[in-house]
Amino acid sequence: MSARPFVLALFLAAAPAGGEVGTLPGPVETRICASLEEAAGPAPGAVLIVFFSTECRICYDDLFESRYLVDRRGFDLAVVGVYSGLRDELRSFLEKYRWDLPVVLDRRKALFRRFDVDAVPFKALLVGKEEVYRDDARLGLAARREELERCLTRLLSR
Amino acid sequence: MRDETGRAATLLAAMPLAAIMALWSAGGQDVGRWTAVEVAAAANDADEALLGRPLGLAFDGKLLYVCDAQDCAVKVFAADGRFLRTAGRKGAGPGDLNFPSGISVRGGSIYVADKSNSRIQVYDAEGRVLGGFVLPFRPDRVLALNDGTLLVTGNPTGRAASEKLLHLYDTAGRLRWEGLEASVSSDRIYDAFRNMIIVCAGAGGDFYVIHRSGRRDVLRFAASGGLEDEFEVDGRHAFLPLDLPFAGPVKRLLGFCWAADWDSGFLYIAAPEPVDGRDLGPGRRLSVIEGTGRLAATLDLPCPVHRFTVEGRRVYAVDEDGGLRIFEVVR
Numbered sequence: 238m239s240a241r242p243f244v245l246a247l248f249l250a251a252a253p254a255g256g257e258v259g260t261l262p263g264p265v266e267t268r269i270c271a272s273l274e275e276a277a278g279p280a281p282g283a284v285l286i287v288f289f290s291t292e293c294r295i296c297y298d299d300l301f302e303s304r305y306l307v308d309r310r311g312f313d314l315a316v317v318g319v320y321s322g323l324r325d326e327l328r329s330f331l332e333k334y335r336w337d338l339p340v341v342l343d344r345r346k347a348l349f350r351r352f353d354v355d356a357v358p359f360k361a362l363l364v365g366k367e368e369v370y371r372d373d374a375r376l377g378l379a380a381r382r383e384e385l386e387r388c389l390t391r392l393l394s395r
Numbered sequence: 396m397r398d399e400t401g402r403a404a405t406l407l408a409a410m411p412l413a414a415i416m417a418l419w420s421a422g423g424q425d426v427g428r429w430t431a432v433e434v435a436a437a438a439n440d441a442d443e444a445l446l447g448r449p450l451g452l453a454f455d456g457k458l459l460y461v462c463d464a465q466d467c468a469v470k471v472f473a474a475d476g477r478f479l480r481t482a483g484r485k486g487a488g489p490g491d492l493n494f495p496s497g498i499s500v501r502g503g504s505i506y507v508a509d510k511s512n513s514r515i516q517v518y519d520a521e522g523r524v525l526g527g528f529v530l531p532f533r534p535d536r537v538l539a540l541n542d543g544t545l546l547v548t549g550n551p552t553g554r555a556a557s558e559k560l561l562h563l564y565d566t567a568g569r570l571r572w573e574g575l576e577a578s579v580s581s582d583r584i585y586d587a588f589r590n591m592i593i594v595c596a597g598a599g600g601d602f603y604v605i606h607r608s609g610r611r612d613v614l615r616f617a618a619s620g621g622l623e624d625e626f627e628v629d630g631r632h633a634f635l636p637l638d639l640p641f642a643g644p645v646k647r648l649l650g651f652c653w654a655a656d657w658d659s660g661f662l663y664i665a666a667p668e669p670v671d672g673r674d675l676g677p678g679r680r681l682s683v684i685e686g687t688g689r690l691a692a693t694l695d696l697p698c699p700v701h702r703f704t705v706e707g708r709r710v711y712a713v714d715e716d717g718g719l720r721i722f723e724v725v726r
Binding site: 290292321322323324326344345346349350 | 442
């Protein structure tokens with residue numbers, strides 16, 4: 238359960254996989270979505286949902302780590318963040334870290350309830366409408382990521 | 396006969412809950428079984444009215460104050476649940492908050508445990524900053540006692556010997572007393588659970604200390620810090636075991652109290668309940684405990700509550716999803 242402070246640096250170093258460092262992505266507001274459907278598109282394939290908070294590194298590391306994993310392994314899936322805090326906080330976070338993937342602003346915690354999330358960070362993987370993976374809260378963060386990678390490899394590797 | 400019964404029912408309906416409990420106890424009755432119904436609360440559509448992570452509630456007889464650790468603000472509601480305004484915003488400057496975890500109201504002042512800024516912040520009822528003071532630890536809860544003393548609790552870090560859980564300050568931030576030493580072992584996570592306490596303001600400046608797990612004795616302190624009384628809570632109050640894989644061998648915690656409040660001579664203690672997919676979660680039953688520890692009654696709420704405060708026959712609570720709920724106690 239260590240915070241692994243090197244993870245963010247690792248992600249930033251790998252950022253070109255999702256967009257050139259120094260190139261501003263589109264307007265932040267367009268990446269803040271009201272629903273999972275809006276974020277993932279009308280007929281999504283696989284969607285990795287990452288519930289996070291902007292409060293502490295350990296709370297948002299999973300977002301960066303998830304994207305890094307997807308980019309590194311070339312998995313064909315969408316990564317969608319879910320956040321329940323204030324819109325201004327999310328906007329600042331997206332700008333600060335140049336995050337250019339969609340994030341659902343879930344102020345009423347509809348997705349938190351739907352996926353039975355009571356603590357962040359937390360990840361779930363949807364294929365169509367089927368939830369094929371969810372973090373085991375009893376495992377440490379590193380073990381959860383390994384389990385997710387195994388699941389993705391099994392399901393999505395070509 | 397029917398008229399007498401009807402009159403008694405009308406009288407009971409008008410009495411505060413504590414008075415009914417006192418009558419019930421004085422009559423040598425067995426444990427009362429009470430229920431509560433939801434009072435239709437005002438719809439709050441404003442985004443700032445939403446409660447992201449409400450960790451503390453305080454009611455001053457007119458207004459309900461909720462500290463929201465996620466939104467870093469105090470949210471103020473009318474007694475009917477209508478959202479009125481917020482106080483504070485995220486930050487570290489005067490009046491700002493960072494993870495407010497406890498709140499108390501007395502004499503028109505709102506005291507907030509500003510956890511991540513390691514300080515107590517004080518506002519007036521309109522949300523204007525009145526001041527505050529810095530603490531040498533991260534506060535968890537704050538209680539404004541009758542005589543102007545502030546009780547501040549802290550979570551032990553495990554990094555120092557003889558850490559205290561209770562700290563009494565005057566309103567200028569001068570330390571008056573510290574006490575209740577934290578339990579320490581080689582397992583800091585286990586210790587964190589064991590050292591979780593809930594404090595409730597009693598009568599005349601007294602305060603009660605209840606451990607969330609492991610112990611069913613309640614301590615009553617005077618505002619000076621002197622231990623006034625200690626009593627065991629009735630064995631009929633739920634005491635659920637929780638085996639957790641802490642470091643080393645599995646250790647058993649006895650879940651005792653999820654949330655608590657004191658009103659008019661009675662302690663209201665919510666026991667945890669088993670929750671699907673998790674070990675323990677908030678419960679929907681409150682045990683109404685007399686000053687001797689005897690279980691006077693149980694009070695079943697319509698839903699599990701995460702935090703609550705009792706005022707007369709009303710229970711103001713936040714549910715598992717952070718929604719504000721208002722209940723009225725009925726027989």
